[in-house]
Amino acid sequence: MACFLVPGTEAIVVTAAAFLLKKYEQNKAQIKVREGGDAEKASAKRGFSGKLFWLADLLWGGVVLLAFEHLWHGEVVPFFPFLTAASEGPEAVSEMLGEMASVGVTMAVIVTAVWAAMVAISYAIEKRPERVEAEASV
Secondary structure (H helix, E strand, O other), X not given: OOOOHHHHHHHHHHHHHHHHHHHHHHHHHHHHHHOOOOHHHHHHOOOHHHHHXXXXXXXXXXXXXXXXXXXXXXXXXXXXXXXXXXHOXXXXXXXXXXHHHHHHHHHHHHHHHXXXXXXXXXXXXXXXXXXXXXXXXX
16 A cells, blocks of 8 residues: 555655765765876766665665556545545554555565665676776677
């Protein structure tokens, strides 16, 4: 009924954090360039904010698909209170909150775990010696 609200909330928080971190990384890169650092090197490396945007994209994609599915089945309506369970009484609200706690949290945890694996693989690839990368491109 409302399981998509949990990953949706996580998506909002992650997106805000990613934008703040991106701004911080840009300011840090500008300071390095002003101090005589290499501008190309500062802009070439993808910061953690880029990887955080991966998580935001995964979450937003799932939220949009689930919201559409719930809208299709009439569980979400375009008028207040938006969730049909919220207007059906206390038992329905209790069931909705239980679904959010079980299914919603599980989905958010699984998506975050997949993202963490993606980041781990990304860091492993980034740390490969340049010699291996040069041989692979030939």
